[in-house]
Amino acid sequence: MASASTAPSSNIVLYTAQTPNGIKASIALEELGLPYETHGIEISENVQKQPWFLEINPNGRIPALTDTLDGRKIRVFESGAILQYLAERYDKDHRISYPAGTPEYWEVTSWLMWQMGGLGPMQGQANHFKRYAPEKITYGINRYGNETRRLYRVMDEHLAKSPHGYLVGDRVTIADISCWGWVASHTWAGVSINDFPHLEKWLKALLARPGFEKGRHVPSRHGAFDNDGLTEEELERKAEKARGWVQKSMADDAKR
Numbered sequence: 741m742a743s744a745s746t747a748p749s750s751n752i753v754l755y756t757a758q759t760p761n762g763i764k765a766s767i768a769l770e771e772l773g774l775p776y777e778t779h780g781i782e783i784s785e786n787v788q789k790q791p792w793f794l795e796i797n798p799n800g801r802i803p804a805l806t807d808t809l810d811g812r813k814i815r816v817f818e819s820g821a822i823l824q825y826l827a828e829r830y831d832k833d834h835r836i837s838y839p840a841g842t843p844e845y846w847e848v849t850s851w852l853m854w855q856m857g858g859l860g861p862m863q864g865q866a867n868h869f870k871r872y873a874p875e876k877i878t879y880g881i882n883r884y885g886n887e888t889r890r891l892y893r894v895m896d897e898h899l900a901k902s903p904h905g906y907l908v909g910d911r912v913t914i915a916d917i918s919c920w921g922w923v924a925s926h927t928w929a930g931v932s933i934n935d936f937p938h939l940e941k942w943l944k945a946l947l948a949r950p951g952f953e954k955g956r957h958v959p960s961r962h963g964a965f966d967n968d969g970l971t972e973e974e975l976e977r978k979a980e981k982a983r984g985w986v987q988k989s990m991a992d993d994a995k996r
């Protein structure tokens with residue numbers, strides 16, 4: 741958690757787990773130097789589907805946060821909404837954002853929506869078909885793997901033209917933060933970034949930032965890069981462990 745000495749006051753509780761969507765919120769909080777309390781959610785035990793948590797996120801997914809606004813407790817769910825909330829409420833000197841209404845603000849919004857509607861869902865499905873499906877369905881593996889690769893190419897070609905190496909302008913923004921955890925997990929989705937040199941450079945440059953380094957390990961160690969050195973057999977053994985709860989969780993959802 742960041743030091744409160746120079747940070748604006750807040751009453752933030754972050755409900756999160758070690759996933760690409762979860763670490764977006766903690767990286768933004770660390771980049772902003774905001775104090776916050778972390779409440780780790782054990783998603784393999786379906787804590788995110790318990791009634792108390794559904795009061796915070798009716799969708800039963802992490803991340804979500806609570807805070808106090810005008811004396812009332814508020815909730816914010818969906819990682820993109822959390823990033824916008826933190827930027828608009830707490831980033832007054834525009835460390836990870838641009839002033840509302842500027843061309844850069846709309847470019848950040850465009851990339852954020854691109855991540856939320858494209859990269860996250862497509863790579864999530866690539867993970868699903870590659871790692872969690874009980875059978876290997878080639879069509880699904882190829883469809884989502886190829887779509888993830890296409891989206892990486894979009895980023896790579898955009899970053900090739902970026903003078904400062906960020907998605908938008910001269911600074912790291914919530915657009916970069918939203919994409920970073922997904923690109924860091926490329927091996928799990930079965931996608932190599934060897935063909936995307938600008939994307940790889942961006943990934944490493946952001947990794948070197950103290951805010952990313954601290955935020956990525958919330959609420960537990962970020963292990964995405966461990967996968968890069970594993971064989972397909974080793975990755976498959978890891979996937980087997982997670983497949984059980986993913987399948988059970990899907991079956992429970994289907995019964996509701």
Ligand SMILES: N[C@@H](CCC(=O)N[C@@H](CS)C(=O)NCC(=O)O)C(=O)O
Pocket residue numbers: 759760761762783788800801802803817818819820860989
């Ligand atoms: N669009 C949502 C997606 C959230 C999401 O799918 N979270 C996953 C972890 S990355 C989760 O909570 N999974 C638990 C489950 O499926 O029950 C966001 O960006 O916040």
